[in-house]
Amino acid sequence: xxxxxxxxxxxxxxxxxxxxxxxxxxxxxxxxxxxxxxxxxxxxxxxxxxxxxxxxxxxxxxxxxxxxxxxxxxxxxxxxxxxxxxxxxxxxxxxxxxxxxxxxxxxxxxxxxxxxxxxxxxxxxxxxxxxxxxxxxxxxxxxxxxxxxxxxxxxxxxxxxxxxxxxxxxxxxxxxxxxxxxxxxxxxxxxxxxxxxxxxxxxxxxxxxxxx
Numbered sequence: 389x390x391x392x393x394x395x396x397x398x399x400x401x402x403x404x405x406x407x408x409x410x411x412x413x414x415x416x417x418x419x420x421x422x423x424x425x426x427x428x429x430x431x432x433x434x435x436x437x438x439x440x441x442x443x444x445x446x447x448x449x450x451x452x453x454x455x456x457x458x459x460x461x462x463x464x465x466x467x468x469x470x471x472x473x474x475x476x477x478x479x480x481x482x483x484x485x486x487x488x489x490x491x492x493x494x495x496x497x498x499x500x501x502x503x504x505x506x507x508x509x510x511x512x513x514x515x516x517x518x519x520x521x522x523x524x525x526x527x528x529x530x531x532x533x534x535x536x537x538x539x540x541x542x543x544x545x546x547x548x549x550x551x552x553x554x555x556x557x558x559x560x561x562x563x564x565x566x567x568x569x570x571x572x573x574x575x576x577x578x579x580x581x582x583x584x585x586x587x588x589x590x591x592x593x594x595x596x597x598x599x600x
Contacts, residue, residue, distance in 0.1 A: 392418050392486060395566045396591035399547075399574045399584065406433040406479075407545045407589030410440045417453050418486045419443065420591050422499045424545035426478040426521055428587060435470060435477030435523045442466045443483055456531035459483040459494035463522060463529040471525035478523035482513060482543050486593055490536045496529040497521050498546045499589075502554070504561045505539025509554050542573070544590035551577035551585055566592055 396409045406425030411418065423439045425432025442462050452458050463481055470477065480497020495501065495516045503510045512532045520526040540561045548557070556576060563569035574588045 391416065391488060391596050392593050393566050393596045394418055394420070394591065394593045395570045397570045397574050397589075399588045401428065401547070401584040401587050404433070405587035405589075406436055407547065407587040408433070408436040408440055409589045409591050410443060411591060412444065412447050414447055414453060416487055418593060419447060419453055420482075420484045420486065420501075420541070420543050420593060422480075422482045422501075422543040422545060422589055422591060424480040424497065424499050424547070424587070424589060426480075426523075429477070431475060431477030432479060433477075434475060435479040438470065438477075439463070439466055439479055439481045439522065453485045454487060454490075454492060456492040456494055456533050459485070459492075460529045460531050463494055463496060463527065467522045467525060467527040467529075470523040476523070478521040480545070481522055481529070484512070484541070484543060486536065486541060488536065490533060491541065492531070492533045494529045494531045496527045498550070499544065500546075500549050501532070501541065501543040502557075503534065503539050503541055504558055505537070509558055510534070538595055541593040542590065544573075545586075545588060547584065547586035547588035548573060548577060548590055561592065566594065
């Protein structure tokens with residue numbers, strides 16, 4: 389059983405959106421996925437959903453979820469398959485496997501994964517290639533790995549990270565109520581009019597607090 393508290397939320401900017409989030413658990417591992425379909429279009433949404441299915445299939449098939457290269461290979465296969473299918477949609481993707489020991493994964497695009505711990509903020513996806521996106525046939529996913537010693541992991545689309553300074557994000561990630569934290573984070577990009585400039589998809593993961 390996972391010892392992590394994981395909460396996620398997707399807030400479309402309009403009636404529909406193209407951000408997708410997935411959380412899967414296998415043993416003591418928690419797999420997190422954030423995908424942001426390009427252009428907030430139907431094809432973009434379908435591309436993001438296809439990434440989630442690819443991750444689900446890999447977990448169901450018994451893939452080594454604690455290996456960053458596993459997730460890079462999943463994204464590379466998806467990139468090629470999307471071109472072959474002729475569907476034309478493109479998407480970002482962050483796939484991370486969190487265990488009591490470490491965080492590993494792979495990413496491409498401008499969705500990001502950050503670790504907030506002890507007043508410091510670390511971008512695990514700092515070295516990713518923002519373009520080409522998955523579905524172009526030319527995407528170059530890169531892996532990441534970090535020792536896990538607690539703190540708060542936050543994965544999100546650029547609907548959050550593009551419009552909100554990391555320091556403001558840091559003020560909200562450690563709220564005692566994880567659900568309240570996620571809703572507060574999703575609201576940060578709102579304009580004075582109340583509208584969102586882009587879809588916001590995010591997932592927050594942190595060690596569970598033992599109950600007395």
